[in-house]
Amino acid sequence: MIEIKQNHSLKEQNNFRFDHKAEFFCEVHSVEESHEFIDYCLNKNIPIKLLGDGTNIVLTRDIEGGVLKVSIPGRNINRNEVNLGAGENWNEVVLWSLENQLFGLENLSLIPGSVGAAPVQNIGAYGEEISSKLVSLEALNIKTNELILMTNKECKFSYRESIFKKKDDLMITSIKLKLSKEPKVNTSYKSLKNFLIKDDINPNRATPYQVCRAVTSIRNQILPDFKVEPNVGSFFKNLILDEKTFNKLKKKNVDLPNFKNPKDLTYKVPVAFLIENAGWKGKKQGNVRVSEKHALVLIADKGSNSEQLIKLSSVIAKDIYEKTQVELEVEPKIF
Ligand SMILES: Cc1cc2nc3c(=O)[nH]c(=O)nc-3n(C[C@H](O)[C@H](O)[C@H](O)COP(=O)(O)OP(=O)(O)OC[C@H]3O[C@@H](n4cnc5c(N)ncnc54)[C@H](O)[C@@H]3O)c2cc1C
Numbered sequence: 001m002i003e004i005k006q007n008h009s010l011k012e013q014n015n016f017r018f019d020h021k022a023e024f025f026c027e028v029h030s031v032e033e034s035h036e037f038i039d040y041c042l043n044k045n046i047p048i049k050l051l052g053d054g055t056n057i058v059l060t061r062d063i064e065g066g067v068l069k070v071s072i073p074g075r076n077i078n079r080n081e082v083n084l085g086a087g088e089n090w091n092e093v094v095l096w097s098l099e100n101q102l103f104g105l106e107n108l109s110l111i112p113g114s115v116g117a118a119p120v121q122n123i124g125a126y127g128e129e130i131s132s133k134l135v136s137l138e139a140l141n142i143k144t145n146e147l148i149l150m151t152n153k154e155c156k157f158s159y160r161e162s163i164f165k166k167k168d169d170l171m172i173t174s175i176k177l178k179l180s181k182e183p184k185v186n187t188s189y190k191s192l193k194n195f196l197i198k199d200d201i202n203p204n205r206a207t208p209y210q211v212c213r214a215v216t217s218i219r220n221q222i223l224p225d226f227k228v229e230p231n232v233g234s235f236f237k238n239l240i241l242d243e244k245t246f247n248k249l250k251k252k253n254v255d256l257p258n259f260k261n262p263k264d265l266t267y268k269v270p271v272a273f274l275i276e277n278a279g280w281k282g283k284k285q286g287n288v289r290v291s292e293k294h295a296l297v298l299i300a301d302k303g304s305n306s307e308q309l310i311k312l313s314s315v316i317a318k319d320i321y322e323k324t325q326v327e328l329e330v331e332p333k334i335f
Pocket of ligand 1: 050051070117118123164170173223231
């Protein structure tokens with residue numbers, strides 16, 4: 001039996017702690033409970049918004065209709081494949097996979113949020129993305145209440161993108177990942193490699209456990225703690241540029257850091273560099289500010305609201321456009 005709360009405050013359900021309400025809120029712990037709440041909303045003819053741990057959303061208003069918080073548990077191992085419920089915590093799953101001698105997720109250590117949201121933006125860090133490990137997933141169509149199986153290809157993954165960002169009528173209920181029993185690691189990402197070398201670890205011989213520890217330490221050093229300084233991680237996506245656009249930008253910024261993708265000849269450019277170069281790092285407007293630790297992270301201090309935050313992000317994007325002619329894209333979901 002599901003519990004539906006009316007006019008429920010979402011303050012505890014979003015990293016920025018903005019105090020907006022859900023008209024109908026329900027936390028589901030199984031596919032059956034999900035069916036039940038979806039039926040309830042379909043019968044009332046009201047829309048549904050999906051919520052994981054709320055680490056990558058910006059609430060700008062009260063939500064009319066239903067808010068379904070996905071808390072479906074489940075961790076199963078079948079040889080080198082794992083089946084995970086969408087409500088599991090991502091970082092706990094990474095640590096659990098390592099405890100079970102299943103490797104491949106170590107570069108994605110300490111990314112906040114739930115398993116179910118991980119494919120939505122194809123979470124990635126330190127040279128790896130979840131899309132390279134995902135075999136398939138199960139999802140409920142919240143418009144028809146049908147459970148479907150989707151292959152990796154059908155998810156249409158790309159950099160911080162998937163079909164789930166474009167079509168928000170699919171609720172992921174579980175995912176299947178293929179991991180490795182071989183302790184092979186990817187330490188090619190520059191800052192990870194340098195960290196290991198500084199720690200007297202040969203990057204070519206590092207173990208997955210050492211990579212997990214290194215990634216965790218780097219993240220703790222460079223990112224503000226969202227529980228102390230409310231933030232959603234990167235507020236803007238990094239840029240993926242074709243050669244012509246990249247060369248134009250490089251002319252204006254000779255030190256522009258970049259990662260060339262040999263497969264499609266595109267260049268990934270860290271937006272933090274552009275924001276910092278434009279003088280925004282540490283800048284404050286009212287009760288919102290750009291982190292002093294990381295220029296891509298916007299922080300909403302006590303007394304702030306979503307209007308102030310959206311205004312700051314727009315002013316930054318406009319300034320970067322005027323200086324570089326590139327358009328920034330917001331990474332979190334704006335509700
Ligand atoms: C400090 C910090 C660092 C971060 N670092 C990284 C990083 O290195 N790399 C990276 O990729 N991300 C990073 N993020 C972003 C965030 O961790 C991921 O986007 C994460 O997957 C969000 O999970 P969540 O459960 O909190 O999702 P939510 O914030 O609850 O939701 C995010 C989106 O997913 C949808 N959604 C949630 N659950 C489901 C579901 N079961 N089915 C379908 N749609 C769903 C929501 O509707 C919403 O559109 C960081 C965030 C923070 C705060």
